[in-house]
Amino acid sequence: MTFWFVLLLGLITYLMVQRSVAQITRTPVWLLWLVLMTPALLWTTWTAKNGLQNPPPHWLVIWPLVICPLLYWLLFQWGRNSFKGTQIQSQAPKLPLSTIHPTSEPLSVRPIEPTEETQLRNCFPWSVYYIQDIEYRPQAVICRGQLRTTATNAYQKIKENIEAQFGDRFLVIFQEGFNGKPFFVLVPNTQFARGNAPNRNQDRLTRPGLALLLLFATLATTTLVGARIAGVTSTAVQSNPAILLKGLPYALALMFILGIHELGHYLTARYYKIRSTLPYFIPMPFFLGTFGAFIQMRSPVPNRKALFDVSIAGPLAGFVATLPLLIWGLAHSHLIPMPEKTGLLDPNALNPNHSILVALLSKLALGVNLTPKLAIDLHPVAVAGFLGLIVTALNLMPVGQLDGGHIVHAMFGQKTAIIIGQTARLLLLLLSLVQKEFFLWAIILLFMPLIDEPTLNDVSELNNGRDIWGLLAMALLVVIVLPLPQAIAHLLHI
Secondary structure (H helix, E strand, C coil): CHHHHHHHHHHHHHHHHHHHHCCCCCCCHHHHHHHHHHHHHHHHHHHHHHCCCCCCCHHHHHHHHHHHHHHHHHHHHHHHHHHCCCCCCCCCCCCCHHHHCCCCCCCCCCCCCHHHHHHHHHCCCCCCEEEEEEEEECCEEEEEEEECCCHHHHHHHHHHHHHHHHCCCEEEEEEECCCCCEEEEEEECCCCCCCCCCCCCCCCCCCHHHHHHHHHHHHHHHHHHHHHHCCCCHHHHHHCHHHHHHHHHHHHHHHHHHHHHHHHHHHHHHHCCCCECCCEEEECCCCCCEEEEECCECCCCCEHHHHHHHHHHHHHHHHHHHHHHHHHHHHCCEEEECCCCCCCCCCCCECHHHCHHHHHHHHHHHHHHCCCCEEEECCHHHHHHHHHHHHHHHHCCCCCCCHHHHHHHHHHCHHHHHHHHHHHHHHHHHHCCCCHHHHHHHHHHHCCCCCCCCCCECCCCCCHHHHHHHHHHHHHHHHHHCCCCHHHHHHHCC
């Protein structure tokens, strides 16, 4: 099992590094990946040689966590410095490095002609946004000045003026600087520039054949895992292959939850006219049977309101789909004597007190039959529902490009979201000292980039209603992750 965890961690880490930094540094992805994986490889090697009964010494735990992030940062910066002056991104929706890091050195490349600068300045009425300075970057024009009206009005007016003067040559981005002053960025719109419109027949978003293939492959792998959860042995399968159908309840319940989660993102993205693919499932022939599902958004998010709605729609839709399945599964689960050691992810002997929400739902489903000395042998549907809660919690972590990271970015802005993300992953690392099952995810979050891509209008704030929903989403994360306090456990006799 340790081997599969390390393999899964390695795959996640590689994909994360490739997606986050491959476009902005010349340092090889495999080298950055190796540096990030070094602590896990060292600990796995120690465990393989000395067994689980002999944990690694403190120096072997602490020093890799100190040295490897520092080495990663040095290698990243070395590759980033050598990358300056080259083309940073080839797709318009992806923002250039200078947009995210507006303090980098300006370069001599001018995305507009010198004769067009007067036209550009005329797009900024002094009563809306008093322009003071224009900086030219490899693939961006940064316009700095003083905001004279509301952010929403300023963005809409200036966007209309730039489109009237330059057509569809630029994506107009409104972003808040680290000094608190908002600035405009014009990014050349290479994908939709005049005379270069994409062929819609060739630019299909979703590959239906691939999506269906992954759907059926994931149904097969989750059914196999579900059969093992239901107690089906390999000997029984050889004598009666039809017995594998016992894994369908787990498979269908889990895929339903994951599918509803992604459909929440997809339908909300469609509402805001953000070009998105349909969900792609990821099959995995071991562990849970799947590594989840995902959609790809192929156009920029227009504003923080849209970012918030698209991000929160997935976890909330998945949570709503999870609740009835989990309650039904808990009601059809069996109670067994509490073993001496219990784990959060042990479906055969689950101690519900490891999670506030799981404890409350277990008491609701099982009533007086659930006592402090009993654990729960989960029904396969309950296992799927429990995993649905775990998926919801992991996605709500307020870090980087996770749904929770998008939510706090939309609520508080990028600068505050970075602070919240750093705090959250350190708190999860501390929690993993109590709940060891969180250690793998804490390590992944520790190396996950904190910076989220800005929306086109990244300055306009949310209304109070969305702020309340965001706080409720964070509260949901807390009641899933934190264990039930002893005082409440005694009160409910759990």
